[in-house]
Amino acid sequence: MLTLTDVTWLDICLTGVGVYLVKQVITKKNPAPYPPGPSGWPLVGNVSDIPRIKPWLTFAEWGKKYGDISHVEILGQHIVVLNSVKTAMEMLGKKSSIYSDRPVLTMGGELCGWKHTLSLLPCGDRFRQYRKNLRRVAGIHAALDIYNPVQDIETRQFLKRMFETPDQLQEQLRHTAGAIILRISHGYEVKESNDPFVDLADRAMDQFSRLTAPGAFMVDIVPSLAKVPEWLPGASFKRLAREWHETLEEMVSAPHNFVKDQMAAGIAPKSFTSNLLEGRTLSAEEDHIVKWSAASLYAGGADTTVSSIYSFFLAMTLFPDAQKKAQAEIDAVIGPDRLPSFADRDFLPYTEALAKEVLRWHAVAPTGGPHRATEDDIHDTYYIPKDSLIIPNIWFMLNDPRTYANPSQFNPERFLTKDGKLSETDPRVICFGFGRRICPGLHLADASIWISAAMSLAVFDISKAVENGIEITPEVDPSSGAIRYVALLIGVPPSVMHIHTCRGSHPKPFKCSIKPRSAKAIGLIQQDENC
Template identity: 75%
Template sequence: MLTLTNITWLDLCLAGVAVYLVKQGLNKNPAPYPPGPRGLPLIGNIQDMPRIKPWLTFTEWGKKYGPISHVEILGQHIIVLNSVKSAMDMLDKKGTVYSDRPVLPMGGELCGWKHSLGLLPYGDHFRQYRKNIHHIMGNRAALDVYHPVEEIETHRFLKRVFAKPEKLQDHVRHTAGAIILRISHGYEVKEKNDPFIDLADRAMDQFSRATAPGAFMVDIMPLLAKVPEWFPGVGFKRLAREWHQTLEEMVDAPYKFVQDQMDVGIAPKSFTSNLLEGRTLSVEEDHMVKWSAASLYSGGADTTVSAIYSIFLAMTLFPHVQKKAQAEIDAVVGTDRLPSFADRDSLPYIEALVKEVLRWNVVGPTAIPHRVTEDDIHDGYYIPKGSLVIPNIWFMLNDPQTFADPSQFNPERFLDNDGKDPEPEPRTICFGFGRRICPGLHLADASVWISTVMSLAVFDISKVVENGVEITPEVDPTSGTVSHPKPFKCSIKPRSAKAAALIQQDANY
């Protein structure tokens, strides 16, 4: 007797057979697919798709098959790009065709992230979200109004690190959340155990895990979403239910805070209050404002954390870089005050150092896949409608033909040296491509810059010595849509008594 469960698994098998038979009977493509590993009958390349650090496997594909490679899993075509040129030619120059997002059964549908800007389908809602965000941070000049907030919160970060350097990672997360919540919702975080910071941390960790390529079989076999939660092997559904609840809280709680503040006339200016001021919103407009703000808040609360934490890792591992950076700060800014954004144009080595942080620690190694909305022929290869396109950003920023000794942290690669041109600008790569480029890139860049220059002005960062043994941190980034350095130990001490006094000054400018 067939049960509902039997039918579900039977459906899966029949679907695989149907895809294979249709492919075999109707495979009259106008051009060949890009090269890639040979798949198996019925299941295609399901065994080839990596789940841990997929960018490393994609890099090997690039070496073997060239800048554009292809796999197919149960009829789903996946295109991997291993060169900047291919990414620009397809995702940027053909943006009308390559700017959609895939339907992600785990992260998008089951967990609920389909309403966020990152996973929103290409269309009118997507354009409105980006318009809302672009209005306040579309370029560096637009961010000038937020510089005091970033400087104040970064000074508070220095105080926290000075008091408890062993809690560095917590301090980085707290500060990144504090800055973005002030901008997105006008909310000033609590010094300890802030509920909105905790929500953002949990939600973004879950997002990264839920959307990582190949992490969940349901993304490869969407019919698994219909299997009951109690059935063996579908524990992902319990996870999805928990993660969906976290996301709802993260989106709703800060939004309600702004509404409540506006009701009593005490709401500070923010991204959300500006969009709500003097308007009576329809249900659809309310949804768009709430999720635009949540997209800004969630995106800014995690990506900069990875980059800023990497600053401390790099300074621990490459002390000669730290000394050069501090020498420039001392020469330009002096030691009687903290650096500010007003000093940025006068600190070329710090600027190069920030570029190198973004290149060396790739925050989004494979980005979020793009989806093709029409059949395309590119470089003689057939890219069918519905294909997922994954740019291997990690390799693009670690390609030895583009960046000399890419594993080395070397800011000087971005400076003019003895008439030699600087290496390519990493910020045109690390934030994504085309119409899906990160809309908060200028805010992220500013946050990394101010954290770098203020921290190096007052702190010496070095390896920890335990029981007479110097501990060298391991460079081992985590898997996920957003990648973080593996937690590490380092010594953080004030550079001098004068530096300690600067740290402890009042942080209210």
């Protein structure tokens, strides 16, 4: 497999020279200055300024130094970083017709087929139809009433599995997230272990992680290599792309065909897919949209939801006072004889505030998904060239002291109304993205996080693990996910940027103690979900 490890700094400099010479010939005078930013080098621009780890921290420093909009250029690729909610909403929201496109991933998107998922889909008719379909499931609160029972049932099953295997938190969270989404998307009930659809999805998602490793495939740096034949020496990436394309296609088609078969037999439960197929004769294009809309639910939501709920358990391990306050509220409102339900949500304000604080405290996508400008723009007197990548620094927006008092503190009370004054900004208007690229499953994800938190707090005490008499304090250091995607898009070699994951930003794996609160709690965990 041809990788960027074979590329030397001489290659990079020669590329920079070529870009520079072409620009000198064709570049016309800019109508306005670029946004301010660190000074770059001739030819290669700001290659050395792109941070290797925790890029959101460096971007935040740029914000303090240069303002809410900053700019760098790498080998001719313009990158604009946004460091305020106001600017993000003005550009990505109010000017969404300009700033809603996505950049192209040659290996993962074009050759392997991930371009058909909503997160990578370019703007157009398909994009609008996907979002329209997904809105039926997760875009409005009314739609969730249909699927709340699914979340309730699967979360109860999660409690049972955690009671039996409390040391398998991540595995059980991932299983539960997949079970919820597959029930909603395809009416499919996941097996307790070795489920074929879950295993298939995990394999495809792992391949996507490998696909988006910066420097893994030369074709992402030189897109014209996509046209070379498979038999050519050095073109093993084409054979790999074909194999991984088949895995992705199976992940998308197998549950879709499962629904069709059940509908033909008259036994299909209500689901996102069955609702879109029922009573219709679909064209090939319409069937494609239904199939990939459903797949986008899983690809876009399973991993990020796991990250948020895993962060909840980390927060409860580190901040026992917040846990005790939420448990006291649940005990007072719900009592010991039943589990919380969605009907209780409005009556548990502290638990609601705690779930919001989890979303603020741990940014699942610290730098969001990059937007692409489809035309030149002048914003706030600055020139934003066509094809610029726009990166919202969501981490800083959730930790901006102008928005949140003492942002480094985990403090659910910040979202409780006091003395008639408005509480601090709801993090859900930030953490799910902006404009037309806002997460269409935000209400579904929010509901899943809340019910997981409320039910878990009702029956479990979460605390630091103890080994050999020593209490283990987890480290708060999320892995950096989204910037890897950015590195790939701009062609930065691995020697310049060392990134570890392409999915949502997860806390480092940690150990904690998860124990039932009482004999009554054990009874609630073990009771039938229909009780």
